Amino acid sequence: MAYTVEELLKKINDEIDNLDITGEPKELYLPAEYCLKNGGKRVRPILTLIACDMFGGNVEDALSPAVGLEVFHNFTLMHDDIIDRSPIRRGKPTVYKKWNINTAILSGDVMFALAYHYMLRTPGKNLKRVLDVFNETVIQVCEGQQYDINFETLNNVLEVEYLNMIRLKTAVLPANCLKIGSIIAGAPENEVRNLYLFGELFGLAFQLKDDWLDVFGDEEIFGKKTGGDIIANKKTWLYIKAFEKANKQQLKELKDAFSNRIQHPEEKINTVKKIYMQLELNDLAINQMEKYHQRAFDYLDKIKIPEEFKSTLSDFINLLIERKS
Amino acid sequence: MAYTVEELLKKINDEIDNLDITGEPKELYLPAEYCLKNGGKRVRPILTLIACDMFGGNVEDALSPAVGLEVFHNFTLMHDDIIDRSPIRRGKPTVYKKWNINTAILSGDVMFALAYHYMLRTPGKNLKRVLDVFNETVIQVCEGQQYDINFETLNNVLEVEYLNMIRLKTAVLPANCLKIGSIIAGAPENEVRNLYLFGELFGLAFQLKDDWLDVFGDEEIFGKKTGGDIIANKKTWLYIKAFEKANKQQLKELKDAFSNRIQHPEEKINTVKKIYMQLELNDLAINQMEKYHQRAFDYLDKIKIPEEFKSTLSDFINLLIERKS
Numbered sequence: 049m050a051y052t053v054e055e056l057l058k059k060i061n062d063e064i065d066n067l068d069i070t071g072e073p074k075e076l077y078l079p080a081e082y083c084l085k086n087g088g089k090r091v092r093p094i095l096t097l098i099a100c101d102m103f104g105g106n107v108e109d110a111l112s113p114a115v116g117l118e119v120f121h122n123f124t125l126m127h128d129d130i131i132d133r134s135p136i137r138r139g140k141p142t143v144y145k146k147w148n149i150n151t152a153i154l155s156g157d158v159m160f161a162l163a164y165h166y167m168l169r170t171p172g173k174n175l176k177r178v179l180d181v182f183n184e185t186v187i188q189v190c191e192g193q194q195y196d197i198n199f200e201t202l203n204n205v206l207e208v209e210y211l212n213m214i215r216l217k218t219a220v221l222p223a224n225c226l227k228i229g230s231i232i233a234g235a236p237e238n239e240v241r242n243l244y245l246f247g248e249l250f251g252l253a254f255q256l257k258d259d260w261l262d263v264f265g266d267e268e269i270f271g272k273k274t275g276g277d278i279i280a281n282k283k284t285w286l287y288i289k290a291f292e293k294a295n296k297q298q299l300k301e302l303k304d305a306f307s308n309r310i311q312h313p314e315e316k317i318n319t320v321k322k323i324y325m326q327l328e329l330n331d332l333a334i335n336q337m338e339k340y341h342q343r344a345f346d347y348l349d350k351i352k353i354p355e356e357f358k359s360t361l362s363d364f365i366n367l368l369i370e371r372k373s
Numbered sequence: 374m375a376y377t378v379e380e381l382l383k384k385i386n387d388e389i390d391n392l393d394i395t396g397e398p399k400e401l402y403l404p405a406e407y408c409l410k411n412g413g414k415r416v417r418p419i420l421t422l423i424a425c426d427m428f429g430g431n432v433e434d435a436l437s438p439a440v441g442l443e444v445f446h447n448f449t450l451m452h453d454d455i456i457d458r459s460p461i462r463r464g465k466p467t468v469y470k471k472w473n474i475n476t477a478i479l480s481g482d483v484m485f486a487l488a489y490h491y492m493l494r495t496p497g498k499n500l501k502r503v504l505d506v507f508n509e510t511v512i513q514v515c516e517g518q519q520y521d522i523n524f525e526t527l528n529n530v531l532e533v534e535y536l537n538m539i540r541l542k543t544a545v546l547p548a549n550c551l552k553i554g555s556i557i558a559g560a561p562e563n564e565v566r567n568l569y570l571f572g573e574l575f576g577l578a579f580q581l582k583d584d585w586l587d588v589f590g591d592e593e594i595f596g597k598k599t600g601g602d603i604i605a606n607k608k609t610w611l612y613i614k615a616f617e618k619a620n621k622q623q624l625k626e627l628k629d630a631f632s633n634r635i636q637h638p639e640e641k642i643n644t645v646k647k648i649y650m651q652l653e654l655n656d657l658a659i660n661q662m663e664k665y666h667q668r669a670f671d672y673l674d675k676i677k678i679p680e681e682f683k684s685t686l687s688d689f690i691n692l693l694i695e696r697k698s
């Protein structure tokens with residue numbers, strides 16, 4: 049292991065800062081630059097570089113694809129924000145809000161192409177493999193987003209369906225970032241697979257944490273009001289588990305709350321939270337997260353490299369899972 | 374030359390009919406299938422296969438990329454129809470109209486990824502080169518579409534700017550279809566370039582013909598009413614030339630017409646057509662088309678293969694240029 053997370057993050061941010069996406073027509077490239085350079089934790093490219101580094105690869109070989117994966121992630125945000133009509137991201141107006149829907153569609157499309165542009169700079173011998181993995185990821189993320197849209201108007205989403213949706217929409221991308229980094233490093237096939245499965249499981253844990261924070265987070269640390277998912281009738285793991293475990297009376301209260309018959313948002317949040325607490329979903333969610341977390345690390349344990357080579361990855365993941373905002 | 378256009382078209386349609394784009398969730402794949410299998414002349418994949426065939430390549434090697442180029446073309450239509458708010462395409466409701474904007478965005482995105490999926494099946498030795506050409510094409514088409522959007526709200530578009538816009542939006546894709554087909558056949562570099570330049574020039578001629586048909590086409594053969602571009606204040610070559618050549622009086626009439634101060638659509642079309650005729654734009658446009666057409670064929674003449682190997686391409690192009698609808 050040659051690099052710390054801070055060093056890898058600096059490499060990525062330097063690379064992104066130096067990207068030449070200031071072309072003409074500026075109406076196309078300005079929103080792309082605004083979206084890409086508007087902060088973000090750079091989780092996905094960091095994972096790509098860590099995976100490359102831990103298997104003894106040259107992280108410079110993985111730098112362009114790492115940037116490609118971050119550009120792709122930002123493209124999905126740009127289009128998702130139109131689809132979800134989200135006005136704010138990272139404290140700033142989203143592209144469709146600051147410009148308009150047409151701009152966000154077309155600038156998103158060019159970002160999508162730019163993502164492939166950087167993926168195409170993967171060194172030759174791994175190029176085809178990396179592009180196949182990347183392209184499959186893209187398709188899966190689209191499928192996940194579509195399931196998420198479908199679930200908005202369904203009332204009886206099963207836990208297994210929900211988990212498949214977040215696997216596709218959220219977990220597959222970071223898992224394949226790890227996979228791509230390890231492929232570029234020339235890791236053995238079974239280790240590539242172990243690392244992928246590690247990534248998919250912590251991706252699920254990560255999304256559960258997201259759902260949990262939205263209900264049980266400390267508003268001061270969380271930085272925004274809790275209950276957003278409840279107001280939006282979002283099918284989260286907590287929502288699905290609540291309907292699964294509720295008794296007759298609780299079921300009636302939940303249905304009333306989510307049917308929006310209770311008019312006041314605060315009242316809706318309080319009713320739902322109260323039932324979640326009665327059903328001990330707080331603990332249940334934490335247990336579930338810990339199970340995914342543990343299972344993820346079981347796969348990391350299987351990987352036959354010295355423990356000290358894994359510490360950057362495990363420290364980084366633990367930091368992500370234990371986040372409070 | 375082993376194949377006729379009809380044979381190549383059959384190969385393409387068979388391949389597209391057999392594409393497995395019937396996956397889950399169906400809300401994602403159904404609109405993609407609807408768009409892709411809704412007819413279309415398959416001009417771009419035919420060009421790809423003709424180019425491969427004329428340089429003695431195996432057209433089977435070019436079949437997947439040819440389909441990828443057609444899928445990409447259909448993706449651009451799906452997103453452009455949202456941007457332009459076009460309700461009808463090939464006589465049927467467009468995807469955003471039949472479903473909704475969100476569906477057209479996300480199904481378009483998955484088609485974009487499917488296009489790369491088929492491009493990735495290009496045989497190994499040409500893969501990187503073909504993907505680089507394809508990806509550059511994608512970026513240029515986005516740029517062209519953005520210029521087209523920009524021109525909607527500009528009154529003083531120069532001819533050179535207009536030509537650059539249609540080059541990017543319309544001509545670069547068929548030109549690169551020819552390029553990709555010839556690369557797969559292993560054509561010499563200078564011939565690949567000649568064929569590309571041939572394609573770009575006939576692409577310009579093709580767009581001019583489009584602009585011309587919209588004003589001077591025979592409505593019975595054209596299959597719809599002429600004057601659509603005039604009503605939409607579209608910056609066409611005719612529009613730009615008219616403003617360039619008009620005298621003071623004509624300029625005032627044009628400005629009045631396009632400012633929509635004349636309320637009745639028929640009156641607007643008649644006024645503009647009258648001035649176009651006074652300025653002899655009918656003949657001027659035909660001359661201009663013939664110049665592009667001639668210059669295009671100059672590049673085809675330069676290509677050092679037996680004349681009979683070029684006839685499928687030249688016949689196909691002449692058919693496209695001489696079309697009346």
